[in-house]
Amino acid sequence: MPDHDIALMAHLLRRAGFGASRAELEARVAQGYEATVEELLHPERQPELDEDILYRYFPNLEGPLAPVQAQTNWVYRMINTPRPLEEKMALFWHQLFATGNSKIDNPPELLQQIAMFRRRGLGSFRDLLVELAKNPAMLFWLDNNGNHRGAINENWGRELLELFSMGVGNYSEDDIKEASRAFTGWTIGPKLPRLPLGRFYWSFAYKPEDHDDGEKTFLGHTGRLNGEDIIDIVVQQPATARFLARHLYNFFVADEPQVPSWNITPPGNPEAIRTLEQAYTASHYDIRAVLRVLFLSDFFKQARFARVKSPAELVIGTVRLAGSFAAPRLGFQDLAWECNYQGQELLNPPSVESWHTGPEWIDGGALVRRVNFTAKFLGDTSLPGIRAIIDRLRERGTQSPAAFVNGCLDLLGPLEVSEQTRRELLAQAEEDGDLRWGTEQECSASAQRVSVMLALIGASREYQFA
Amino acid sequence: MASTSSDPVVVVLQLTGANDYLNTVIPYTNSLYRDNRPNVGVPEDKVLPINDTLAFHPNMGPVKKLYDEGKVAIIHGIGYANSPRSHFRSMDIWHTCEPDRVGTEGWAGRVIRDLDPTGENVLKGVNFGQGLPRAMVVRGVPVTSVSDLASYGVLTGVPAISGEQEKTRVLERFARMYAPAIGTGPVMDYLGQTGQDVLKGVDILKTAPQQYTSTVQYADTPVAKNLRNIAQVYLGNLGTQLFYTAHGSFDTHFNQVPMHNKLWIDVSTALENFFDDLREHNAGDNLIMVLFTEFGRRVHDNGTGTDHGAGGVAFVIGNRVKGGMYSEYPSLRPADLQQGDLAPNYDFRGFYATVVEQWLGLDPVPIVGGNFEQLDFVS
Numbered sequence: 001m002p003d004h005d006i007a008l009m010a011h012l013l014r015r016a017g018f019g020a021s022r023a024e025l026e027a028r029v030a031q032g033y034e035a036t037v038e039e040l041l042h043p044e045r046q047p048e049l050d051e052d053i054l055y056r057y058f059p060n061l062e063g064p065l066a067p068v069q070a071q072t073n074w075v076y077r078m079i080n081t082p083r084p085l086e087e088k089m090a091l092f093w094h095q096l097f098a099t100g101n102s103k104i105d106n107p108p109e110l111l112q113q114i115a116m117f118r119r120r121g122l123g124s125f126r127d128l129l130v131e132l133a134k135n136p137a138m139l140f141w142l143d144n145n146g147n148h149r150g151a152i153n154e155n156w157g158r159e160l161l162e163l164f165s166m167g168v169g170n171y172s173e174d175d176i177k178e179a180s181r182a183f184t185g186w187t188i189g190p191k192l193p194r195l196p197l198g199r200f201y202w203s204f205a206y207k208p209e210d211h212d213d214g215e216k217t218f219l220g221h222t223g224r225l226n227g228e229d230i231i232d233i234v235v236q237q238p239a240t241a242r243f244l245a246r247h248l249y250n251f252f253v254a255d256e257p258q259v260p261s262w263n264i265t266p267p268g269n270p271e272a273i274r275t276l277e278q279a280y281t282a283s284h285y286d287i288r289a290v291l292r293v294l295f296l297s298d299f300f301k302q303a304r305f306a307r308v309k310s311p312a313e314l315v316i317g318t319v320r321l322a323g324s325f326a327a328p329r330l331g332f333q334d335l336a337w338e339c340n341y342q343g344q345e346l347l348n349p350p351s352v353e354s355w356h357t358g359p360e361w362i363d364g365g366a367l368v369r370r371v372n373f374t375a376k377f378l379g380d381t382s383l384p385g386i387r388a389i390i391d392r393l394r395e396r397g398t399q400s401p402a403a404f405v406n407g408c409l410d411l412l413g414p415l416e417v418s419e420q421t422r423r424e425l426l427a428q429a430e431e432d433g434d435l436r437w438g439t440e441q442e443c444s445a446s447a448q449r450v451s452v453m454l455a456l457i458g459a460s461r462e463y464q465f466a
Numbered sequence: 467m468a469s470t471s472s473d474p475v476v477v478v479l480q481l482t483g484a485n486d487y488l489n490t491v492i493p494y495t496n497s498l499y500r501d502n503r504p505n506v507g508v509p510e511d512k513v514l515p516i517n518d519t520l521a522f523h524p525n526m527g528p529v530k531k532l533y534d535e536g537k538v539a540i541i542h543g544i545g546y547a548n549s550p551r552s553h554f555r556s557m558d559i560w561h562t563c564e565p566d567r568v569g570t571e572g573w574a575g576r577v578i579r580d581l582d583p584t585g586e587n588v589l590k591g592v593n594f595g596q597g598l599p600r601a602m603v604v605r606g607v608p609v610t611s612v613s614d615l616a617s618y619g620v621l622t623g624v625p626a627i628s629g630e631q632e633k634t635r636v637l638e639r640f641a642r643m644y645a646p647a648i649g650t651g652p653v654m655d656y657l658g659q660t661g662q663d664v665l666k667g668v669d670i671l672k673t674a675p676q677q678y679t680s681t682v683q684y685a686d687t688p689v690a691k692n693l694r695n696i697a698q699v700y701l702g703n704l705g706t707q708l709f710y711t712a713h714g715s716f717d718t719h720f721n722q723v724p725m726h727n728k729l730w731i732d733v734s735t736a737l738e739n740f741f742d743d744l745r746e747h748n749a750g751d752n753l754i755m756v757l758f759t760e761f762g763r764r765v766h767d768n769g770t771g772t773d774h775g776a777g778g779v780a781f782v783i784g785n786r787v788k789g790g791m792y793s794e795y796p797s798l799r800p801a802d803l804q805q806g807d808l809a810p811n812y813d814f815r816g817f818y819a820t821v822v823e824q825w826l827g828l829d830p831v832p833i834v835g836g837n838f839e840q841l842d843f844v845s
Contacts, residue, residue, distance in 0.1 A: 002679060003669060032670035052779070067554070100568065101554055102552075102555050102558045102568060103552075103554075103555050103568060105550075105552040105554055105555060117754060118641075137720065148615050214669060255653070336599075337596065340597050341596055343598075348554070349602070350568075350570045350603075351568040351569070351570050352568065353570070356605065358653070359652075359653045359657070360605065362656075362657065362660060363608065363609075363660065364608050364609070364610060364663050364664045364667065365593075365597075365598055365609065365610060365611035367657070367660050367664055368611075368619075368620060368664055369641075371620055371621065372620065372621065372622060372624070375621050375624045375627075376623055376624050376625070378625065379624040379625055379626030379627060380625050381625075381626065382625075409665040418647065418650055418654070420643065420645070420647045420650075421643050422641050423642075424639040424643045425639075427639065428635075428636075428639055431635075448626065451625075451626035452626045452627055452632070452636065454626075455621070455624050455626050455627060455635060455636075456639060456640070456643075458623055459620070459640055459643070459656045460643055461643065461644065461654055461658065461661070465517055
């Protein structure tokens, strides 16, 4: 099987999912790249995650009250979903429409929002924004429940335009006020007490008596606009096409400068952004269509290791590689904590402006955690994914130190490393000469050597990139 | 800024989960206290009186002793208006000094930046615990987070890498893998620099336990372990000026009496160990410790516990603290309560500002986000 095909498929699955084992990569290469893209784009053709199993083992993860339990619920899904892109899109939308428990203080409502991203995340951007505007966690997060006829609260109106669709510089303060007026009366329904029947989810309510039905002018359109009309206008804007294209590029293709600088810093690859904008407009705002263009494009295929992994990508990708969390067991909660410690508290972004991405994921504390976490898993010969790597190397028989290093890099990615890194890995391999599998003793010594090598590769700078 | 052993040092001990003010500094002679705390009230004959009206919790003997030596300032009624009564939101407010919007920069991170604007000492701010508290997070400000000093390091806890020789060898390779190289691009350069900084921090931190000896036997609790680690780094004179650690959970909705008893025996004992240790080393004149919690708890108990409240209490401890009480104990009269909670009467940002300006000598306005009434507890 050509190495290039494996490398490309591994790239696709790191980006459109959370990575895959070598066996899965081989199966997918046999199936073909385009067919795999199509399969990923249609999660509904795959079974849903088996929630019964999840909640049978972890009843406390259903409607969890503690934030870390909600995070664990999501981490479990990211690792074990049969629909990788659906889950990756949920993470994308969470990072874009950043809603945090620091204010919501209600983890089950945040999980509801994530579930909504799963349902809507690959469809029409217009429908997604409408549903987002009605999402109770979002209504509360951006105070639209305090946005009343005659007494507007601009929080949602402003962020819808600034952070969720168009970006600064593409609308006026008046547009924000008019948009806010249009969303008056969009609120949360009466909350039911938890006792005696158990908890009830919050609901959306439209209160016509609190809705400002007067004439409004928004981005040049005049009429008795309601919230849906605002969204209809927003999604048509070239600024929206561009903003969304840059977000998708930043998340799936290559690190871009931080979002607040976008109105002054041009994209790294303007041609690619134009291609995505055109796909957005031509498809009438269909996310699936935009992603199809993205994954099939040369700019995507050529962007291997052009992004720094987010903590969630690093943690989930590593345990998937190690194959140790493929079924319910203890320890999922530790993985949720690990994301937190590495700087990505899922369901609790630092603010509505979300996390800073790319190299800003990494500071000294985060780097220590990333390196130690990865090395712990990749350097553990008892884990099935690591055993599988050892077995594959063993099938290749006696290997020179260079072949040993290449084999490990190949099976961990394939990963591309700098000369500097390769030199150190080679020096490590040369310490004990050829890798041999003749006797029982040689096998166990070689397995040990492989695990040290894998840990060292996991600790490298190169492993920090997706 | 070159650090000398006389640079001022702050240790922040966060009491996570909302410590019950009323059962920490107890208005033991107030009949309203008895009325409101039928189940979780501390009996009058058990408390440790400070004066005719207020007393420490029975397990706060070591704090009382330090108080009697004039080394403890009690800050009454601390908080901010419109308490959200949410742990997460409130802790966020304490961390970012942003009560009205969701902030992203931590006050302690801003302190570290202003103490060391060029990020010269990667140990200027050190957190002991898992993950960085938001208080210390400011983009571009290097801070170090240590879960356990003894095992802190790169590539520790890897099953495959065993034996000192192997560890050393692998670590040397790691250092060379992160060494500066030409032409690898800005992100790789940044990662390399970060890796080098980490190794530098690890190497310096490693020296602290090696240099440290003490006859003080710290208690076997997480808070005592963290304070011992702080003492080791502080006494190692590594230029750290801001230490941070947390203990909890003080969220005593249920079964409060035994929980709160245990929490305060652990905290008090750890404090006693820590200050004994400093005394043994004839150190501590340039150090103050700040204890805070996100809010106090409901005045009336809920059966066996207490729910989320508003006004709380903070403490400052140190040789150069003017001991005594600051601000006022909020009234317990029903008409004065806010939704059943003590009304905060002193803004926590003034408390931080006092530490920032009077102790650390920095401009507090950009750090705490404005001008707030300061107190007089720094001597």
